Each structure stands twice: as C-alpha cells, then as structure tokens.
Amino acid sequence: MFIELNQAFAALGAVTASYLAFKILLSIIRALKAYFFSRSLGLNTNLAKLGKWAVVTGATDGIGKAYAEQLAKMGLNMVLISRTMSKLEETASEIVSRYKVQTRVIAVDFCKGPEIYGDIETQLDGLEIGVLVNNVGMSYPFPNYFLELENVKQKIVDMLNCNCLSMSMMIAICLPQMETRRKGAIINVSSASGLSTCPLLALYSATKAYVNFLSQCLHYEYQDKGIVVQCVAPYFVTTKLSKIKKKSWTIPSPDTYVSSALGTVGVESLTMGCTSHALQKYVLECLPESMVTKNTMGILKSTRARALKKQAKTN
Ligand SMILES: NC(=O)c1ccc[n+]([C@@H]2O[C@H](COP(=O)([O-])OP(=O)(O)OC[C@H]3O[C@@H](n4cnc5c(N)ncnc54)[C@H](OP(=O)(O)O)[C@@H]3O)[C@@H](O)[C@H]2O)c1
Structure with a gap:
C-alpha cells in the first residue's frame, strides 16, 4: 500500500514537472518570437502598408512621442494630438525636418467629455488612417487612498475620460474606414497595473484594466x-508620468521601449513591449496573487509617504 502511494506521488510529481517545463519552454519560445525574431523573420505587421496616415494621442512627450517619431520614420504621415499647441508644433516640425512626411496637429484636452470628438472627427475626415495609437493617459501625482485623492470626484471624471473614453471614441472614429479598407492597426497603450490589482492606484489600475479588456x-x-x-x-518607462529619469534594463527609455514594442505588432495581441517587462510579468505570475498585491501595496505606501513628506516641506 505504502509503495503504491509512493509510486502514485512520483507519477504525479513527474506529470507536474513536465507540465511546468512545457509551460516555461512555451513562454521562452513566445518571448523569443516576439522580442528577438519577429522583425528578422518578417512576422510583425508592416505598419507602413496599412494606410497613408497614423494618428497618435499624447504625442508630444514620452511613449507617444516615441511612437510618433518611429511611425514617421517608416514613412507614415502623422496626426499628433495632445493639449499644448506649442509642444505639438515643435514635435511636428522636428518630425517634418527629420522624416520628410506630412503632419497635422490637433490641440485637445482628453479630460473633457464626448463634446470634443465631433471636431476631432471633422479634422480627420478624408485621411486614410492606417494606424491609430491610443497612448494618452493620466495617473495620480503619487500613489494614494481613493478618498484622499485631491478633488476625488473631478479626478474620477478626468481619468475615465482621458484613459477610457478617449480610446473608445478614437477607435469609433478611425475603425470604420479601416474596416472598409480591410486594413489597419490600433495600438492601445495600457499599463502592467491594469493586468492585476494595484491598490493605491485604484482608479488608474481600473481604467487600464478597461483598456486591456476592450483591446482583447x-x-x-x-x-x-x-x-x-x-x-x-x-x-516603468522613463517619462514625465513615471517621474523616473534614470534608464536601466528594466526601466527603458521611451525610444527603446517603443522600438521593441513595434516589433510585436501582429505577433502579440497583448504585449509587455520588451523582454525585461515580459520577464517581470512572468516572474510575478509565478507568485501567489495576494502576495504580489500586498508587496505592491507596501512599495506604493512607501512612495506615498515620501511624496507626502516632500509635499509638506514645500507647503
Ligand atoms: N511611463 C510609464 O512608466 C508608463 C507605465 C505604464 C503605462 N504608461 C502609459 O503610457 C502612456 C503614455 O505615458 P507617458 O509616460 O509617455 O506620459 P508623458 O510622458 O507624461 O506624456 C503624456 C503625453 O500626453 C499628453 N497629454 C497628457 N494629458 C493629456 C490630456 N488630458 N489631453 C491630451 N493630451 C494629454 C501630453 O502632452 P500635453 O501635456 O501637452 O497635453 C504628452 O504628450 C499613458 O497611457 C500611461 O498610462 C506609462
């Protein structure tokens, strides 16, 4: 009886080990395909062939600016959208002089509601849009408890409008002509904090979960x-939003990050964008979710404490 039980456990162990080995192997193959071989094997979508124009929201800084520059480098004309006209004109003129493509700019605040989209639609009318990058997004000034957010009710409206309404409406504007032409790419910039619960960034995390689900x-x-x-x-990527300036292997610059992420278009429908971020996700997925959430909350609590201390000093 004891020997039979022993053999059963040994068999169960072998099956579990084989299953885990198979899962790890599959993840390695997927990562190699997406981040190392997709370009050289021509597996990723050729974005330049989808239409004459690309539209990027939040296009004057950080990740959005990197998308705008790298899509222009492929020869796509660019529609740049964000709030500040001077930054839009500066980015547009940089793009025109470097990549000799056409540009258009639209200054709009995506924290506003549905009323802004009629004008955007009019300005995009007649353009053959092959690529839409829904990049614009806002977070908290620092991690905080929901009720302690400054002007919480306004923050809810702003964040839902900026992070969720904007991408949904931009898709509704651009998708019909892509569907008619049976070509197009829509890239929605979400966040790893939308893949699992992220306390102290509750609203942000929830809006990014919306982006993940709508995209999928x-x-x-x-x-x-x-x-x-x-x-x-x-x-993390080194941008104004993350407030991180020093780049590293795990925290790439927007250019490095976007260059890697563009290689995965058409290969992964949900991508972490680069090898180091894919690895972070993989390691965290192997750990119990409650443990990861508690640990994240601990780190964010320390960030909050530091931010409050700094705020108290400056007041
Ligand atoms: N950086 C990270 O570590 C990180 C990590 C995960 C996810 N993300 C996501 O990546 C996306 C881009 O973030 P980022 O870090 O590149 O941000 P960023 O460097 O702060 O750039 C934000 C861009 O969006 C524009 N913008 C901001 N608010 C706007 C509004 N209400 N209406 C219109 N335009 C607006 C800004 O220009 P104006 O100020 O002139 O409007 C700027 O062009 C966001 O969706 C963010 O959630 C970033």
Whole structure:
C-alpha cells in the first residue's frame, strides 16, 4: 500500500514537472518570437502598408512621442494630438525636418467629455488612417487612498475620460474606414497595473484594466477583417508620468521601449513591449496573487509617504 502511494506521488510529481517545463519552454519560445525574431523573420505587421496616415494621442512627450517619431520614420504621415499647441508644433516640425512626411496637429484636452470628438472627427475626415495609437493617459501625482485623492470626484471624471473614453471614441472614429479598407492597426497603450490589482492606484489600475479588456475583445472581433488590435502594457518607462529619469534594463527609455514594442505588432495581441517587462510579468505570475498585491501595496505606501513628506516641506 505504502509503495503504491509512493509510486502514485512520483507519477504525479513527474506529470507536474513536465507540465511546468512545457509551460516555461512555451513562454521562452513566445518571448523569443516576439522580442528577438519577429522583425528578422518578417512576422510583425508592416505598419507602413496599412494606410497613408497614423494618428497618435499624447504625442508630444514620452511613449507617444516615441511612437510618433518611429511611425514617421517608416514613412507614415502623422496626426499628433495632445493639449499644448506649442509642444505639438515643435514635435511636428522636428518630425517634418527629420522624416520628410506630412503632419497635422490637433490641440485637445482628453479630460473633457464626448463634446470634443465631433471636431476631432471633422479634422480627420478624408485621411486614410492606417494606424491609430491610443497612448494618452493620466495617473495620480503619487500613489494614494481613493478618498484622499485631491478633488476625488473631478479626478474620477478626468481619468475615465482621458484613459477610457478617449480610446473608445478614437477607435469609433478611425475603425470604420479601416474596416472598409480591410486594413489597419490600433495600438492601445495600457499599463502592467491594469493586468492585476494595484491598490493605491485604484482608479488608474481600473481604467487600464478597461483598456486591456476592450483591446482583447476588439482583437477577436476584428482580426478576421484585416485589423490588428494590440494592447501594450508597460511596467516603468522613463517619462514625465513615471517621474523616473534614470534608464536601466528594466526601466527603458521611451525610444527603446517603443522600438521593441513595434516589433510585436501582429505577433502579440497583448504585449509587455520588451523582454525585461515580459520577464517581470512572468516572474510575478509565478507568485501567489495576494502576495504580489500586498508587496505592491507596501512599495506604493512607501512612495506615498515620501511624496507626502516632500509635499509638506514645500507647503
Ligand atoms: N511611463 C510609464 O512608466 C508608463 C507605465 C505604464 C503605462 N504608461 C502609459 O503610457 C502612456 C503614455 O505615458 P507617458 O509616460 O509617455 O506620459 P508623458 O510622458 O507624461 O506624456 C503624456 C503625453 O500626453 C499628453 N497629454 C497628457 N494629458 C493629456 C490630456 N488630458 N489631453 C491630451 N493630451 C494629454 C501630453 O502632452 P500635453 O501635456 O501637452 O497635453 C504628452 O504628450 C499613458 O497611457 C500611461 O498610462 C506609462
């Protein structure tokens, strides 16, 4: 009896080990395909062939600016959208002089509601839009408890409008002509904090979960119609939003990050964008979720304490 039980446990152990080994091998193959071989094997979508124009929201800084520059480098004309006209004109003139493509700029505040989209639609009318990058997004000034957010009710409206309404409406504006032409790519910039619960960034995390779900659903709805929908979920990138200046292997610059993420379009419908972020996700997925959430909350609590201390000093 004891020997039989022993043999059963040994068999169960062998099956579990084989399953885990298979899962790890599959993840390694997927990562190699997405981040190392997709370009050289021509697996990623050729974005320049989808239409004459690309539209990027939040295009004057950080990740959005990197998308705008790298898409212009492929020869796509650019529509740049963000709030500040002077920054838009500066970015547009940089792009024109470097890449000899056409540009248009639209100054708009995506924290506003549905009323802004009629004008955007009019300004985009007649352009053959092959690529839409829904990049604009806002977070908290620092991690905080929901009720302690400054002007919490306004923050809810602003964040839902900026992070969720903007991408949904921009898709509704650009997708019809992509569907008619049976070509197009929609890249939605989400966040790793939308993949699992992120206390002290509750609103932000929830809006990014919306981005993930909408993107994944649209990917399945439109893949047979020739349209690629990709959700990009970065961890930290060195931008104004993250307030991180020093780049490293785990915290890339926007240029490095976007260059890697563009290689995954058409290969991964949900991408972490680069090898180091994919690895971070993989390691965290192997740990119990409650442990990861508690640990994240601990780190964010310390960040909050430091920010409050700094705020107290400056007041
Ligand atoms: N950086 C990270 O570590 C990180 C990590 C995960 C996810 N993300 C996501 O990546 C995206 C880009 O973030 P980022 O770090 O590149 O930000 P960023 O460097 O702060 O750039 C934000 C861009 O969006 C524009 N913008 C901001 N608020 C706007 C509004 N209300 N209406 C219109 N335009 C607006 C800004 O220009 P104006 O100020 O002139 O409007 C700027 O062009 C966001 O969706 C963010 O959630 C970033």
